[in-house]
Amino acid sequence: MAKLFIACDHAAYLEKVELIKFLTKLGHEVQDLGPHSADRVDYPDFAREVCKEVQHEKGLGILLCGSGIGMSIAANRYKNIRAALCRTEKEAELSKQHNNANILCLGARINTQAELESITKAWLLSEFEKGRHSDRVAKFNDLGEVL
Template sequence: MNIAIGSDHGGFALKELLIKVLTERGETVADVGCFSAVSSDYPDFAEAVCRAVLDGTAERGILICGTGIGMAMAANRHRGIRAALCHDEYTARLSREHNNANVLCLGARVIGPGVAEGIVTVWLRAGFDGGRHCLRVAKFSN
């Protein structure tokens, strides 16, 4: 799977760890930045990940900041993006199965690396259930 990943300075260390994990699993990962822990603006990286998902360069995107809240807000302003802020594997799975989330947002200062790895694993493996969820997702996707 092609995955675009981005973070601000608050999510930089977790982004680097997840890139290593995903690459070792054989995923194709496009790192859109940031590239250091120097203060940066999260909307810039949300824009880059969303652009990659929307133009088909990436099948899914992952965004990381301190809490994940700013990234989710910045990502969800893009028509066609369904960004979900997840703190556990259950919400990650349901964000895919019920909401067809195409961008995962994580808070590096809220969850630890092990939890983050579990969330990403579940989120990438889960599929959209369709059915009764299609109409609901369509109401906020157009």
């Protein structure tokens, strides 16, 4: 199992704590990169911390905020990061199978705790299918160039 790096903002703090418990029960090694309270924080700061770990291929990342949108936008600014905002198990599966997503973004105000757990589990159990998807995924890093 890959090591998991997780972070959130204040809106998703309680959901993150519960998700860590869930993942630990499944046998995953989880490193909590903050925050460590529900005090107001800026989500880009925590997205950066998870992205640094994932960029160095130390594991996979999970980011939570109120909607998941801010975290996904912030994370996808980093090279070699493929962050997917997933609201359903099917989206989570496809994000890994077709796009080799290395960070899962979740919305604590959108999904219930049970849904967050099932989406995360579906994502972790899915594998990149390679094949026709490999060339497409390889092109992601070229997309940041100004035309």
